[in-house]
Amino acid sequence: STIVLIFEAPKDFNFSLQAGQKIRFGEALGSL
């Protein structure tokens, strides 16, 4: 199964991720 987040945010929103990385609930996806 898959979860897709689609959201609006200011231009300076940045993801703190790498494609393919494992992630756990509660860990940061990104921030302004």
Next chain:
Amino acid sequence: VHTAPARSLSLLRPLPILVATGGGYAGYRQYEKYRERELEKLGLDVPPKLAGHWEVALYKSVPTRLLSRAWGRLNQVELPHWLRRPVYSLYIWTFGVNMKEAAVEDLHHYRNLSEFFRRRRKPQARPVCGLHSVISPSDGKILNFGQVKNCEVEQVKGVTYSLESFLGPRTPAEDLPFPPAVRHSSFRSQLVTREGNELYHCVIYLAPGVQVGVQLPRIWNGRPAREYQCSLMSVNPGMARWIKELFCHNERVVLTGDWKHGFFSLTAVGATNVGSIRIYFDRDLHTNSPRYSKGSYNDFSFVTHANKEGIPMRKGEHLGEFNLG
């Protein structure tokens, strides 16, 4: 072969044909992979090899929802006490589950695999990051993320799907008090509510065995929900690289709302093994149900005359879960 009676000989004839075509197709696929590796070694960008329409149609014709429901029924069979430890230990070993994080560690507590699949974690097992504005709604693997351009979202690098097909029309027409005065120039302008903002997306793949609870990544006022009855094809990364618009073909629940910067949506996309989606505040939601035809969808709004705000939710709050079958 010489001594076999005529009838069984007629049965034998399709066998070599099947073996030959199957072997030929497998050999062709191996050659394709070899050729792509050689091109990558030369530093040439190999475009993803997408499934043709006939391959997608053939896959969609497989009764995946029926198979998924049968799989769910099988996993609801109550296991005898003595069988629980060996069965769940095999599952733990196969998927690398850490039972120390489970709220109930005793394997005999879970009556069947479905219950074991829905086990809850200890609250302290997953601390919620307080610094960052958006956190992961579940355990999983990041398939893709980034800014949404031209209303096309990348499911994996180089393979996209249409945002409008995925989320569906922004507001159910019957909910509008009057026909929209201005035909929005694009679907994007129906979603982005503030000047200077952009649309972002993040795709998280929940491998089999991953804890299936879904928590909210943000403070959020849940508004309309939309449930699509579609296929339940596998959504593993290999399929996401092969079938364009894969997430638009699959059964899914689209939750939309807003957060402090505007529009926010979380969509749970089902798959063959986990065909059912539960949203705790939506008791009327029934996914993977035989009574709905493929391709239809139901809308539901949590905004009422009495409650204009929808359903307020906090970051890290339990939102729902995927279930087997």
